[in-house]
Amino acid sequence: MIKFLADHPEVFITDKKILVISDIHIGIEYYLYQHGIVIPPQAEKFQKTIESLIDLTKAKILVMLGDVKYKVPGTSIRELKEIPKFLENLSEKIKIIVTKGNHDDFLQTITPEDVKIYSSRGFKLGNYGFFHGHAWPSKKLMQCDYLFMGHLQPAFEFRDKLGYTSIQQVWLKGKLDQDLIKKKYKISKTGKLNIIIVPSFNRLSGSLAVNKTLKEDLLGPLLTNNILDINKTVAYLLDGTCLGRIIRT
Numbered sequence: 001m002i003k004f005l006a007d008h009p010e011v012f013i014t015d016k017k018i019l020v021i022s023d024i025h026i027g028i029e030y031y032l033y034q035h036g037i038v039i040p041p042q043a044e045k046f047q048k049t050i051e052s053l054i055d056l057t058k059a060k061i062l063v064m065l066g067d068v069k070y071k072v073p074g075t076s077i078r079e080l081k082e083i084p085k086f087l088e089n090l091s092e093k094i095k096i097i098v099t100k101g102n103h104d105d106f107l108q109t110i111t112p113e114d115v116k117i118y119s120s121r122g123f124k125l126g127n128y129g130f131f132h133g134h135a136w137p138s139k140k141l142m143q144c145d146y147l148f149m150g151h152l153q154p155a156f157e158f159r160d161k162l163g164y165t166s167i168q169q170v171w172l173k174g175k176l177d178q179d180l181i182k183k184k185y186k187i188s189k190t191g192k193l194n195i196i197i198v199p200s201f202n203r204l205s206g207s208l209a210v211n212k213t214l215k216e217d218l219l220g221p222l223l224t225n226n227i228l229d230i231n232k233t234v235a236y237l238l239d240g241t242c243l244g245r246i247i248r249t
Helices: 028-034 043-057 077-091 139-143 178-185
Strands: 002-004 011-013 018-021 061-064 095-099 116-118 123-125 128-131 146-149 154-159 165-175 194-197 234-237 242-245
Touching: 018 043, 028 077, 043 077, 077 095, 095 128, 123 139, 128 139, 139 178, 154 234
Parallel strands: 018 061, 061 095, 095 116, 128 146, 146 194
Antiparallel strands: 002 011, 011 018, 123 128, 154 165, 165 194, 165 234, 234 242
């Protein structure tokens, strides 16, 4: 069973005891500081939040769907200092597996040895597949019934009669087009290919309002090639409220 954790951008896979998060973007505070915005370091706060969720769910595995770090290309001084400590402290409580995102160049050079890192093409555990989303996932993942993707950092824009707007993070649930997947990967059989797009763990990194017109260069290959039709996905607020299918304006 797959459970969204109420009021948190994390998902829990009960049968595998897997806690899934995405887009932590440790080090974004340094970027904001360079642009005149002072934000206290967030890594310790994030660690405590994740540890509380581990205690709550009794999770055995923590999967990070990429973009553990923020600066690209390269690595900032803050990332060099905070990421190894962050991962090392968490790895004392839980097994950590990372699939690299588009911000994660050189991540393996600052990661403790007991943290497993996969490429951006992702990996599978049983019937579940995990990948970031900015690159084509591995062919092996196309045999999964459930896929988990980050990168998009989905949100929903609400607008009232006076024109004021509010951006709220959402989960997206959809299904890949199996016929297009068979053609792309030259395979005759796929899994069910249900997909869940996970909102950003770090709200400072922003979100993409999926009910607005979207720039294709931000979406990743599954959406730009219509293998995942965003208009057929269902959005849920973090409190569990179902917003229904996406209608873009």
